[in-house]
Amino acid sequence: MPSVRFWILFFLPFWAQGQIVHQPLDGLLAVSGELAELRNHHFHSGVDLRTGAVTGKNIYAVADGWVRRIVIRPDGYGWALYVDHLSGYTSVYAHLESFSPELWAYVLQEAERRNAYRLDLYPAKGSLPVVGGQVIAQSGNSGASGGPHLHFEMRDRESEEIMNPVALGLLIPQPRVRPELWAKQDGRWRKIADSASVNNWYDLALTLPEQGFEVKVSDSLRSIWSLQQWSFDVQRGADAGLALDLHSQQGIRGFHIHPSPSQPAPGWKLKQAWPKSSGTYSLSVNSGGSPIWAGRVRVAQPNPGSTQAPRSMSDGDWSLEFPAQCFGMAQNIIISANGSKIGVKPDVAAIKPVTYSWTPSKLADSLWDKAYLAVRDGRGSAKIPGSLSADGRIVFTSKTCGSAEVRIDTKGPQCELLRRDPSGRVWISVRDELDSEIVEITLNGKWIWGHLDLKSNFMYADAGITKGKLVVWVRDEVGNLTNFTTEL
Structure with missing residues (x-):
C-alpha cells in the first residue's frame, strides 16, 4: 500500500496540531465519495467513507471536544453529530444509525420533552464532552443516503465553512482515477x-x-x-x-x-x-x-456568454420569475402552459430559486392548500407544497428549474403494520405521494420514540415488550393527517 503510506507520512505533521488525532473509523479508510465532487445541484461537502456495505460500525470522535449539535431527520444528513474542537474546527458525522448511550439518553429526554421526532438540538457548551478515540455513534444509512457509509466533514467552527479534512489529518489514499x-x-x-x-x-x-x-x-x-x-x-x-x-x-x-x-x-x-x-x-x-x-x-464562436438579468415570463395561468444571475450564464428560456402544466425549455440548471405562480381557473377553495408542484429537470425531480398569495395565486419556490405540473393531494399517508421484531420495535409501512412526518406515537396513552425513513417508507416505534394500544399520527407535506391504531 505505498500510496497509503505516503499519505500518512505526508500529513503526519498536522497531527501534532490536535486537529484529527484519531480516525473516525477502524482500519484503513476507503473512500466512496470525494470532497467537492459534482453532485446533483451541489458540491459534495465532505468525504464518504466506506463501511463494508453494512451498518453498525463504531464511529470515533476525531479529537477532544464537545457535542455542539445533534440532528435527527428523515432526509438530508439523517442522524448526525457535530463536535466542536479546541483547534477551532467542527467535525461532522452523518447518516448514522444510532448514538452512544450517553448521547442517546440526552436525545431521548429532549425528544419526549418536546414531543418531537425531528430534532435539531444544541446542548449547552461542554455539557456533552468527548475525547479523541471515544465511540460516539454507529454508522448507518439514514437520511438521503444511497447506501451504508459515513459522511465525514471538517468545518471552520466560527464561519461553518467546509474545509478539506485531508489537510487536517484524515488519512485516505490518493485518488487513483485521473480527470479526463x-x-x-x-x-x-x-x-x-x-x-x-x-x-x-x-x-x-x-x-x-x-x-x-x-x-x-x-x-x-x-x-x-x-x-x-x-x-x-x-x-x-x-x-x-x-x-x-x-x-x-x-x-x-x-x-x-x-x-x-x-x-x-x-x-x-x-x-x-x-x-x-x-x-x-x-x-x-x-x-x-x-x-x-x-x-x-x-x-468557431468563442462566445464567453453574459450574466442572466432578472426576468418574468407569463403564459396562460402561469408565470415564472427568474432572479438576476439565476443561471451560470444568460439563457433563452421558453415556456408553454397547458392548464395545470407548464413546459420549460431548454434543460438548464438554476443556481438561484425560481418562483412558479399558478392562478387556477377552476379549483374549489377547499383544495387550494392541498396543491403541490411536481417539477423535473435533467438531473432529478422535486415536489414542492405551495402557498396562497393575497391576489389569488398559488406560489411555489423551486430550486429546480424545469417543466412542472400542479397536483392535488387530499389523502393522508397510508399505514400498514408489518411486524414486531425481537427487540420490541414495531415496524409500519408509511406511503404517500409526498414526504411524511411523524406527529406523535403513543402506547397505552404514553409517548414513545419512533423514526421514519423516507427512502424505504418504513417507520418503527420502540414499544418494547409492552402490550396494549399503539396509536400513530403521521402527516404529509400539505397537512393531510392519518391516525393509525393497532393492538399489540
Missing part, C-alpha cells in the same frame, strides 16, 4: 482525441474537477479551479459549471474548463481573459501537477 477532458463535436460529447473542433469554449469539460485543474491557452495561463474551502450558501455553484448535456448523453458529470459568467462558489482562483476570436489554439490542461491533455483546438 471531453469535447462536444457535432452535438455529441466524446472523450477528446489528439485535437478537436468545437463551437465555443463551453464545449470542453473536465471530469473529476474536485481534484483541481489549470488551463493554458496559447501557452498563457487562463484559469485555475480548486475548491478546498467554501460555505453552504454557494453550493449551487456546482450547477453553474456543470456540462448538462454531457451528463444527459454519457451519464458523466463534467465541469466546464471556461469560467461561467456567474459562479457563486469560490473555486476559480484565476480567471484571465480567454481568446474571443475564432481560430485554432494550443490548449493544455493540468491537474495535481500532472498533464491531463495537450493539443490543438479549433473554436
Whole structure:
C-alpha cells in the first residue's frame, strides 16, 4: 500500500496540531465519495467513507471536544453529530444509525420533552464532552443516503465553512482515477482525441474537477479551479459549471474548463481573459501537477456568454420569475402552459430559486392548500407544497428549474403494520405521494420514540415488550393527517 503510506507520512505533521488525532473509523479508510465532487445541484461537502456495505460500525470522535449539535431527520444528513474542537474546527458525522448511550439518553429526554421526532438540538457548551478515540455513534444509512457509509466533514467552527479534512489529518489514499477532458463535436460529447473542433469554449469539460485543474491557452495561463474551502450558501455553484448535456448523453458529470459568467462558489482562483476570436489554439490542461491533455483546438464562436438579468415570463395561468444571475450564464428560456402544466425549455440548471405562480381557473377553495408542484429537470425531480398569495395565486419556490405540473393531494399517508421484531420495535409501512412526518406515537396513552425513513417508507416505534394500544399520527407535506391504531 505505498500510496497509503505516503499519505500518512505526508500529513503526519498536522497531527501534532490536535486537529484529527484519531480516525473516525477502524482500519484503513476507503473512500466512496470525494470532497467537492459534482453532485446533483451541489458540491459534495465532505468525504464518504466506506463501511463494508453494512451498518453498525463504531464511529470515533476525531479529537477532544464537545457535542455542539445533534440532528435527527428523515432526509438530508439523517442522524448526525457535530463536535466542536479546541483547534477551532467542527467535525461532522452523518447518516448514522444510532448514538452512544450517553448521547442517546440526552436525545431521548429532549425528544419526549418536546414531543418531537425531528430534532435539531444544541446542548449547552461542554455539557456533552468527548475525547479523541471515544465511540460516539454507529454508522448507518439514514437520511438521503444511497447506501451504508459515513459522511465525514471538517468545518471552520466560527464561519461553518467546509474545509478539506485531508489537510487536517484524515488519512485516505490518493485518488487513483485521473480527470479526463471531453469535447462536444457535432452535438455529441466524446472523450477528446489528439485535437478537436468545437463551437465555443463551453464545449470542453473536465471530469473529476474536485481534484483541481489549470488551463493554458496559447501557452498563457487562463484559469485555475480548486475548491478546498467554501460555505453552504454557494453550493449551487456546482450547477453553474456543470456540462448538462454531457451528463444527459454519457451519464458523466463534467465541469466546464471556461469560467461561467456567474459562479457563486469560490473555486476559480484565476480567471484571465480567454481568446474571443475564432481560430485554432494550443490548449493544455493540468491537474495535481500532472498533464491531463495537450493539443490543438479549433473554436468557431468563442462566445464567453453574459450574466442572466432578472426576468418574468407569463403564459396562460402561469408565470415564472427568474432572479438576476439565476443561471451560470444568460439563457433563452421558453415556456408553454397547458392548464395545470407548464413546459420549460431548454434543460438548464438554476443556481438561484425560481418562483412558479399558478392562478387556477377552476379549483374549489377547499383544495387550494392541498396543491403541490411536481417539477423535473435533467438531473432529478422535486415536489414542492405551495402557498396562497393575497391576489389569488398559488406560489411555489423551486430550486429546480424545469417543466412542472400542479397536483392535488387530499389523502393522508397510508399505514400498514408489518411486524414486531425481537427487540420490541414495531415496524409500519408509511406511503404517500409526498414526504411524511411523524406527529406523535403513543402506547397505552404514553409517548414513545419512533423514526421514519423516507427512502424505504418504513417507520418503527420502540414499544418494547409492552402490550396494549399503539396509536400513530403521521402527516404529509400539505397537512393531510392519518391516525393509525393497532393492538399489540
